[in-house]
Amino acid sequence: EVQVLESGGGLVQPGGSLRLSCAASGFTFSSYAMSWVRQAPGKGLEWVSGISGSGSSTYYADSVKGRFTISRDNSKSTVYLQMNSLRAEDTAVYYCAPHSSGWVGYSSGWDVWGQGTTVTVSS
Amino acid sequence: DIQMTQSPSSLSASVGDRVTITCRASQSISTYLNWYQHKPGKAPKLLIYGASSLHSGAPSGFSGSGSGTDFTLTISSLQPEDFASYYCQQSYSIPYTFGQGTRVEIK
Numbered sequence: 001e002v003q004v005l006e007s008g009g010g011l012v013q014p015g016g017s018l019r020l021s022c023a024a025s026g027f028t029f030s031s032y033a034m035s036w037v038r039q040a041p042g043k044g045l046e047w048v049s050g051i052s053g054s055g056s057s058t059y060y061a062d063s064v065k066g067r068f069t070i071s072r073d074n075s076k077s078t079v080y081l082q083m084n085s086l087r088a089e090d091t092a093v094y095y096c097a098p099h100s101s102g103w104v105g106y107s108s109g110w111d112v113w114g115q116g117t118t119v120t121v122s123s
Numbered sequence: 124d125i126q127m128t129q130s131p132s133s134l135s136a137s138v139g140d141r142v143t144i145t146c147r148a149s150q151s152i153s154t155y156l157n158w159y160q161h162k163p164g165k166a167p168k169l170l171i172y173g174a175s176s177l178h179s180g181a182p183s184g185f186s187g188s189g190s191g192t193d194f195t196l197t198i199s200s201l202q203p204e205d206f207a208s209y210y211c212q213q214s215y216s217i218p219y220t221f222g223q224g225t226r227v228e229i230k
Contacts, residue, residue, distance in 0.1 A: 035219070037167075045159070045167065045210050047219040059217050062124075095166065107214035109157035111178055113166035 002026040002112050004096050009117030012086055020081040020117055022096030029077035030054070033099035035110070036070065036081050038092035048094070051079060053102030064090075086121045093118050125149050125213050129222035135230040142198040144225045146211035151191045155215035158187055158196045161224075162207045170209075171196065201227070 008020040022034065035050040049070040050059045058070050069082040079096055094117050097110035126149035136142050146156065154174035159167040169178045171187035174194055184199045198205055206229055211222040 039161075044224040045161070045212070045221045047212075047221070050217070050219075061218050105217060107157075107219065109159075109169045109172035109178065109212070109214065110167075111169040111172075113168075115166055 002098070004098065004112060004114040006094060006096055006114045006117040009094065009119045011120045011122065013123050014087060014121055016086050016121070017082070017084045018086065018119060020083065020094055020096075020119070022079045022081075022114065024077045024079070024096075024098065027098065030074040031102050033102055033104040033106075034070075034072065034079040034096055035099065035104065035107075036079075036094055036096050037110070038090075038094045039116075040089070040092040043092075046092075049081060050099070050104035052104050057104060059104050083119070086119075088121050091119060091121045124218055125152060125216060125220050127211055127213055127220050127222040129209075129211055129225050131225060132223060133226040133228060135228045136201050137230045138201055138203055140201045140230075142201055142205075142227060144196045144209055144211075144227075146189075146194040146196070146222050148192045148194075148213055148215075152213045152215035154190050155213055156187070156189065156194045157212045157214055158185075159210045159212065160205075160207045161210060167210070198227075 036048040051070045055072045067085045072079040100108045128147045156174045158171040161167040170181045175187045209225045
């Protein structure tokens with residue numbers, strides 16, 4: 001069964017850092033791009049970042065560019081989201097999801113999601 | 124970036140009603156349009172991909188149509204488990220963008 005499990009969320013002060021992890025199982029991890037998607041309280045879904053299957057290509061939403069870094073360890077079937085200079089508006093539930101190919105630029109929808117991990121940025 | 128606009132933002136309907144949600148893209152996205160159902164505290168669920176293809180596991184009462192800039196999600200007969208929020212999402216170009224969501228509530 002294809003599964004992803006997010007972890008690493010928590011309470012952090014504005015300006016602080018946090019690293020999220022997403023552990024995947026049930027598929028050949030290195031063959032598939034991965035994305036992070038978030039939902040702030042009372043708001044809609046927002047794509048945050050994506051990484052190719054090889055890890056050589058990364059993409060970011062303008063709202064996080066320069067502050068967040070996506071990476072992956074294919075030997076551990078895990079994708080990471082390093083979040084620096086956190087702001088109140090980064091408060092959200094963060095989900096990871098695999099693409100249907102190794103390329104971030106191709107997506108036929110995300111059909112596997114974890115339960116998410118909650119990030120709260122507050123003093 | 125491609126802007127996605129859904130309407131309505133919320134609606135009240137009864138079990139058995141036919142419900143239609145529309146989604147408009149700020150530029151042509153061919154049929155690179157997906158629909159999700161999202162319930163509080165749960166992971167989003169893919170319902171429709173490629174504008175009109177029903178995802179395996181999605182209830183048969185859901186259907187999608189459209190191409191270019193205008194798209195529709197239809198629930199043929201609303202069931203109690205269908206009360207949720209629905210989002211369209213374009214997969215035509217990065218950054219991937221979602222509509223603001225449509226909340227379907229019980230009348």
